[in-house]
Amino acid sequence: MNRFSLQERALEPARLLEQLRHPSCGGYVAFEGAVRNHNEGRAVLRLEYEAFAPLALREGERILAEACARFGLERASCAHRVGALQIGELAVWVGVGAAHRGEAFDACRYIIDHIKHSVPIWKKEYYEDGDSGWVNCEHCAAAPDSHESTPAPHPHRAHGHS
């Protein structure tokens, strides 16, 4: 049984793990991703996650199914928060159950890596200095001369992590 979900409220790891349990599993591995108070050298106060829900759910389920097939898992589940989160709050939980520990460790890593890479969820960080920014997006501006009719770069996006 796979389950990828987007959640508005605090994640409850104990409950999520309980839902994963199955008599055929000899090993469980869970990963908890939490909101960190710094990123790329800047102090982070809080953040917001935004998701493209229908596609995120479908893509999340696809990753879980792929992990089950690839590692021969019995169970895999992932819950991801959306909305405003404070420092220390859980942003993502991944849990897998397998017959043996080896596949469980490998599959858990595989799932979180792929979720970070391809599920349409975005993260906005709010920094201590009052600035804010969308993670992974701030260096993606089109070169100003590549679109002649495009206005000058948006002023509030002019900052960078340089």
Added chain:
Amino acid sequence: MSATVLNGLVLAGGRSTRMKRDKAGIEYAGRPQLERAMELITPLVDGRAFVSVSAEQRGDPQRSAYATIADLTSNLGPIAGIQAALHARPADAWLVLACDLPFLGPATLRHLIEQRARGRLATAYRSRFDGRPEPLCAIYEPASRASIEAWIAAGETCPRKWMSRNDVALLDLPEQRALDNVNTAQEYQEASASLGVAGGDAISGASTLPQRRRVNVRYFALLREQAGRGAEALQTDARTPQELYAQLQRDRGLQLAPQFLRVAVNDEFGDWLQPLSDGDTVAFLPPVAGG
């Protein structure tokens, strides 16, 4: 089956400062929104349908053609209308509806009623944009009254936040666009064009521009901020997502280079060069950062 009566409540209490005219009187397909919303809701509820009004709007002729419920508290926004309804008929449940949802049809409301979770405080749809609850097309059970009154007493006014923090059942929308909102005059014009009325290009431009198609565009994260909106319906002669994005970079000031983005068509990952069809929903996805 519970014997709880389900009434309808159409929210038309706002003074609509953003639209610069009274929202209840704006017309789609030639009918004021309020009339359209009341016609939509009335046959679907087993109780009565009411219009929510602020105290000052009580004598307004358009509104007083219907049964009304006046807010008990001023300047709280939509939550005051919901509170007043739960207060007026405390044993009943309420199907609450904003009057400015031009794409909403009966199927979405029927689905909400069928899937209603009577044991929870309310039943609502998840926003197709951010997954959060949509409080203004939702069913509020009698049991929600105490919680909403406590919420207001605590100085809170946001019904979406109330839903997020309380025991509310959330459903996925059966019709994706059903709750797309119309809040600015520009969005209003585009929505009218998309519905094929009021001099929209669907009629006047059809013979001269046979290539034009209606598409819905969704923006997320940094692109949403740059576009200044989460979604829009527009007429375009772009044949592919690539051409559409180039147009929007120009028209909406989008700053991200397309090579960093992925494209989704009708809620599936798509291709930059696939042909666009009339009615397609196109989303441009900035680099993701989950986890």
